[in-house]
Amino acid sequence: MISTPPDTITAWQAEQLDALRMVRRYLAGIKSDGRERLRVSVAKYLPFRRDLDAFLARHFNHICTRNCYTNNKSACCGKDSIITFFAEVVINTLVSTEEELDLLMDVLKQSNKGLKCVYLGAKGCLWRLRPLVCALFLCDPAEAEVFHSNARLRSQWSLFKDREKTFKWPDRVVLFDDLEKIFITAGYHSPLMYCHTSPGLLRVKRSAGLYTAGSQGENRSGNLFQ
């Protein structure tokens, strides 16, 4: 593996790179049935992303292309500006080819001298399943153009935000939390494991009775994979 001088990449890139390395290492080290179990566990998440992408393609892509992409503005893809959950790295790794993952690692190892997200390639985002914070971001002008006179679309958008929570917001048993737990149990730790490190999300878990401070874990017996 090529080692990169630490001063050539940002701390954000280093965290992303570490997380991706961990996930690839873990997946390479487990048996195919373990990998298959993980695939099954994320199966319910993928239709959500398909629905979301279809909605965006239908109602927003033409606006994004016209306002931002053709003039190379890509204003919503700023350098080191997004929060990606560890689980998203896991899911994207599961659905990507080795070549796609190698490309992500390559760009993360390079110094990003521009102002754009390191993942932004010539044809768009290099993630096969881009982070939710990106997929669910609408800039004000685009949002106003689509939703201003269409309450039905606005309420459909709210439903996508509700669906997001069922995977990500740990006031219940959620996929993102459980994926982190699997890797923590295997001895991996990453700052991107927000369900286990973010004070705000830990508070949410505590309020829901899913976490006891100091217990290094959850106050529940199972997870989505059991």
Ligand code: SF4
């Ligand atoms: S991850 Fe992809 S969609 Fe998100 S900011 Fe970076 S290039 Fe844009």
